[in-house]
Amino acid sequence: MKNNLHLSSEVIFNSGITRGVIIDTIRRELFYIDNSFIRILELIEKDSNESFEKMVKLVPLPELHKFFDFLVENELAFYSKGPGEFKRIDTSWEIPLEVINGIIDIDTDFSFYEKALSEFEKVDCRELQIRLFSDLDLTEFQKLVTIINQYEFHYVEIHLVKNSYIPEEEIRRVIENVWFVTNILIYGSEDNKIVRVINDTGDYFQISLGTISYLKQSLKQNGCGSISQHTFTWSKDNIRENISHNSCLNGKISVDRSGYIKNCPSMAKNFGNIASVSFRDVLNNNEFRGLWLINKDKINICKFCEYRKICTDCRAYLDNPDDIYSKPLKCGYDPFTARWEDWSTNPLKLKAMSVYGLV
Ligand code: SF4
Ligand code: SF4
Numbered sequence: 001m002k003n004n005l006h007l008s009s010e011v012i013f014n015s016g017i018t019r020g021v022i023i024d025t026i027r028r029e030l031f032y033i034d035n036s037f038i039r040i041l042e043l044i045e046k047d048s049n050e051s052f053e054k055m056v057k058l059v060p061l062p063e064l065h066k067f068f069d070f071l072v073e074n075e076l077a078f079y080s081k082g083p084g085e086f087k088r089i090d091t092s093w094e095i096p097l098e099v100i101n102g103i104i105d106i107d108t109d110f111s112f113y114e115k116a117l118s119e120f121e122k123v124d125c126r127e128l129q130i131r132l133f134s135d136l137d138l139t140e141f142q143k144l145v146t147i148i149n150q151y152e153f154h155y156v157e158i159h160l161v162k163n164s165y166i167p168e169e170e171i172r173r174v175i176e177n178v179w180f181v182t183n184i185l186i187y188g189s190e191d192n193k194i195v196r197v198i199n200d201t202g203d204y205f206q207i208s209l210g211t212i213s214y215l216k217q218s219l220k221q222n223g224c225g226s227i228s229q230h231t232f233t234w235s236k237d238n239i240r241e242n243i244s245h246n247s248c249l250n251g252k253i254s255v256d257r258s259g260y261i262k263n264c265p266s267m268a269k270n271f272g273n274i275a276s277v278s279f280r281d282v283l284n285n286n287e288f289r290g291l292w293l294i295n296k297d298k299i300n301i302c303k304f305c306e307y308r309k310i311c312t313d314c315r316a317y318l319d320n321p322d323d324i325y326s327k328p329l330k331c332g333y334d335p336f337t338a339r340w341e342d343w344s345t346n347p348l349k350l351k352a353m354s355v356y357g358l359v
Contacts, residue, residue, distance in 0.1 A: 005078070101128065115274055115275070172197055227313075227330055239309055
């Protein structure tokens with residue numbers, strides 16, 4: 001009787017239409033299994049007296065032992081001498097914040113920037129992404145930084161288009177002087193590279209203040225939302241959030257380049273202009289908040305996918321632009337064949353791509 005086998009606390013599993021997957025959240029490894037073993041994992045997790053009897057009804061004994069060995073060898077499970085009290089990963093999600101993160105897009109009109117920052121502060125938003133699409137000169141850039149330095153955020157990243165007016169020392173200085181600006185991304189760079197900004201006092205200890213990320217790709221409004229195995233999330237908090245909420249839009253509020261308040265700047269639907277509407281009004285709107293609750297179990301195709309607990313999402317670019325429950329356009333995975341393909345060359349996506357100006 002193997003009723004003293006326990007799943008490791010950091011392991012989760014999920015079934016898909018063609019196969020199941022065991023996710024080791026610490027080692028960031030995936031193990032593919034037949035779906036029949038998902039039921040076995042559920043029984044191991046349940047750890048009741050009848051579990052083993054139920055298991056042998058589902059899978060022949062030699063196969064079952066082989067599966068137990070596979071789990072133990074890969075440190076996905078372990079034996080204990082007694083039943084024990086072993087804590088499994090907690091999949092409930094709760095956070096004492098209404099707004100978790102936000103995006104401000106700025107092009108040539110900066111007039112609403114300060115108002116937007118004060119709205120973010122009023123709703124206690126801690127994490128902000130600022131995307132600057134135009135070629136700013138040094139004075140404009142310094143002015144934007146001076147304004148943001150009057151606020152208190154926990155994490156701010158700035159996305160910039162590379163130009164010759166803002167020298168690298170200036171970008172470095174922003175990370176050194178504004179403690180919550182911890183990542184500046186420069187698009188249109190010659191190479192892809194990441195440079196760490198260190199507080200080098202000459203002492204033994206060096207403190208990393210942030211990073212400058214140089215990216216060859218250009219900064220485009222419709223460049224966001226790509227999904228691949230590289231965008232999977234492994235953090236337990238994010239996985240917990242994914243299970244019950246939308247992995248991109250939950251707790252997000254954004255201002256587009258014309259000052260319109262949206263779930264995400266790339267979405268067509270707006271909830272009024274920041275010049276006359278407060279974030280509070282928008283947060284009280286059920287239509288706005290409804291998108292926060294679209295988890296992968298509600299999304300067509302994704303609900304059959306074994307990756308759905310760790311996959312990110314995008315509601316701005318959809319396979320069917322008229323259906324908010326449609327699969328993300330920029331995902332090339334088909335859970336029915338268990339194969340990844342280049343989504344951008346899929347002829348079935350052409351119509352949606354032309355709607356979004358991606359062709
Ligand atoms: S909804 Fe899509 S485009 Fe918008 S922020 Fe999320 S991933 Fe990006
Ligand atoms: S089908 Fe859905 S859940 Fe699966 S990888 Fe693509 S976007 Fe993620």
